[in-house]
Amino acid sequence: MSLPIPLERGRTQSLQEQIYRFIRDQILHGKYPAGTQLPSTRELADGLRVSRNTAVLAYQWLVSEGYIETRPGAGTFTRSVVSDTIETIERDEGLSARADKPAVVLKCTSPLADYGSGIRSQFDFWYGRADPRQFPTKTWSRLMWETLSYARSSLSEYGPQPGNLALREAIAEYLATARGFSASPDHILITAGAQEGLNIVTRLLVEAGTTIAVENPGYGAVATLFETAGATLLPVPVDGDGLIPDNLASHRPKLIYTTPSHQFPTGVVMSLERRQALLAMAEAINAYVIEDDYDGEIIYDRPPLAALAALDRSQRVIYVGSFSKSIGAGIRLGFLVLPPELIDWAVSLKSLASYGQAWTEQAVLAEFIRRGSFRTHLRRIRTLYRARRDALTDTLRDWLGPEGGISGSESGVHLMVRLPDHMPPAARISAIARQVDVALYTPEGAGTWEPGRRAADDRRLVFGYAALTPQEIETAIRRIRVRVDREAQEAG
Template identity: 55%
Template sequence: MSPRHRCKPEPDPWPRACMIAGACHPDLGRPAGRRDLHPGGFVLLWLLRYVRDARLRRSTCPSIDGAAPGTQPGHPAIVRTGFRMSLLIDLQRDGDVTLQEQIYRFIRDRILDGSYRNGFQLPSTRELAQSLKIARNTAMLAYDWLTTEGYIETRRGAGTFVCETLTDMEVPAEPRQAAVRRRNSALLRKVARYETPVLISRTTKRPRFDFWYGKPDARLFPGSVWRRLTLENLSHAAAVNFSDYGDQAGNFALRQAIAEHLGRVRGLFVRPDQIIVTAGAQEGLNIVGRLFVSADTTFHIEDPGYGAVASVMESYGAEIAPVPVDGDGLCVECLPESGQTLVYTTPSHQFPTGAVLSLARRQALIDWAERTDAFIIEDDYDSEIVFDRPPLAALASIDRCERVIYLGSFSKVIGAGIRLGYLVLPASLVSAAIAVKSLGSYGNPWLDQAILADFMREGHFQAHLRRVRTAYRARRDVLLRALAVGLGPEVEVSGQEGGLHVLCRLPPHLGPASALAAKAWEAGVGLYTPEQAGVRTHAAHFGDRALVMGYAALQEDEIERAISRVAACLDGTAAG
């Protein structure tokens, strides 16, 4: 018997349990006397007797993958119901093929195509008969047939398994699952030719000092306040809110808190019913795409710009048209004067250059949208993090013709794991947007929205915003000084007035940015070229001389140590 299937006997808890319960002897029958049990002993004995009976009804050997008894992971054609394991066989009871032959073919085919691997455990004939509502003799005949041909074997006291000796049999070179995966991949290439957005998750291997952009510092998360608000919401309204559907547009208290915050901080005064809560900004982009994009829609994106939004709109059939960006943001004069168009912009801190759209261009963009009957998507992704200038009012705040769709997120201030964002829409679009959102989901989780609503209503969001601004400003200052010392004063930095990242342009004598990033990675420092950071550009804007550097998640001493390591890498990458 293979070592992986050798069963290790489990200690029987019954004798000790009976002693604890006060029984006179550890027999499975009734205890010696009622007076020998302390209060609650009958319940304990009944529970343990149930557990012991359950153990007797199932195999004590783990499956081929080392799974616990009662499971067969990775095999959709086999399940356990209660303590019984069954095969999902669609038996044709009125066909020409006998029931035992149908069972035989089903198991044989899955052994040959690799679904049931060597050592895979099958249900007993009794379990199979009960699950398929057939005579046990029929199941036994099918198993005898499989045993005779060498497909399965019975191990005394353990159960029925696929034979270990099947490696010598002629098995198809490519299992059925591989063929299915290849076919599905070909299908996906036809319907999804856009790239997957670049994400950094906890499961991604990261260097010790990581300058990934847009990532807030998890150490600043307001854990104690969040924990208190979680417990409060669970204690007074959990039963009703967990069992019922919420408002498809989002928790009204949260929408009200967002509306108040936008009026106070972004100069955008809207009603709560103009706001739709989303699962981050990405869902908001998908709602807009589904609302507006058709085969003849042109989607204008900043160049260079955020690649993920272009991928979303391409998935709905839009034609992507790049619009140049300079030091004052989007070049409005480059937009066309006709056609069914949408334009996407990050006016408060352009990604990735950090440029701020000037007031003159903001007004010109609004006028263009009214003149051409176009809509503007304003992504205000990190506008609340500002250092050296007063916050500018949102582009939507000067819109008097309902042409701006405002997109907001809590990912940069609180964290991406919260997965909450919002859309602010012109009143004429709200009903249609709610209908579109409902096609994808019936709303966001109640608890997360309720916690965030209380967090904002009680003033914790504003306090947290002040705290992170102070911390990130100090880290920005350290980064600028370290870059000037470690890489030299010729390094050009833009976007440092706010946000969570800066764009660094390297002088030619430092060599290609991609080579420096590769060397830094080996030294434990994560540096990223615009392409690696998910930037889409249709022109040679950077010429392998740029790095997108996020600094918010690193403390001051970590930034200094990281840039020192980068400086040490320069000798191996400099072109001279």
């Protein structure tokens, strides 16, 4: 007796696996009911022209998974098993699309909806990228193994809902020395990046009709988030000192959203006077201030200004932190520092949304900060990114001349450029850049919220430079420059 197994030699799947799969599928589909006798391994091997060893190994595999059993002196028989797979049912897509179903009540778009799906350009100036080549892989993997070795029940049970205590303590210590304010670990909530922090704040405090002051131009994803909750957005102008709070008194927003360390997208650092004026205004109109400090630890030319939260005397600043720019966006770790009256509500919301953050990454990050590796890493990337910033500003000045303007280059991982009037608008430059395999972004393309602005005549570009080396930056700009010059010559 043999079995009709259609073996294909030379496939990546071994012969033994093909035999195992065939018999397993027959059993699962009821073709070999429980108690069916199978050929002996010798008969099977002869029938299929495979080695005896191959047949023995395939049977041992089936025995170990409980599909068959050998009865001494009697032979090999199939067992009764419960299928662990289900039949795929062909769906009629046309019918499904036409069917009457409940409506989606929240329709929104994310700036990252198709991020990573397309082919990236050779040189990509996307504004928020940290350099993948600088990820501290060695230390991270060492810490990963170490933390796993003492994980015990941490991976099999839910963790503390505000986040690992060790991480909250490490963050509190870091904030005290690097951002100038003391926060109790009890007021810190670990999140999946700044974006989740912003989402939690939105859900806690925003309802239909809530007025929120948002920097104009500002961060598009947060504006969208606020709008999904029904907020009325109040655009607030930004100048060289940051958000101008003067007109807030008449609108009395409940929340003021700002990026004081490095305004998105202009890159302006909010001056100390403006910080004080903003906090005074928030006190006067009884508003919360959301301080989005998404890249505040990356500074080049001067000591960091303490966070807005450091000047806050009435505990009305909600501080949003992130490790996306300093370590990498893929680790999805950030945090909120909340006023006492909000923390429990925020923890409950986070808990309801996800039952907490993955333990391993938190434990690794806690050790990374605690052992001083974060500081070392920051020092290293600041030096490296400063050289990139210098390469970009030098190359741009050389190209654009004195009429070109650059803002926001003192810190962070992006800057904004104003093109001189004699050059084509930013959208055209960006299109030309694509032709030479360079991705450049207009503020709109970089996810900027700017109500009423006409994109067609925009003369600004947002450059993220941290992920490109000085040589790559120079090559990319040279390519665009040559192409733009050639186009100008052909036109004139």
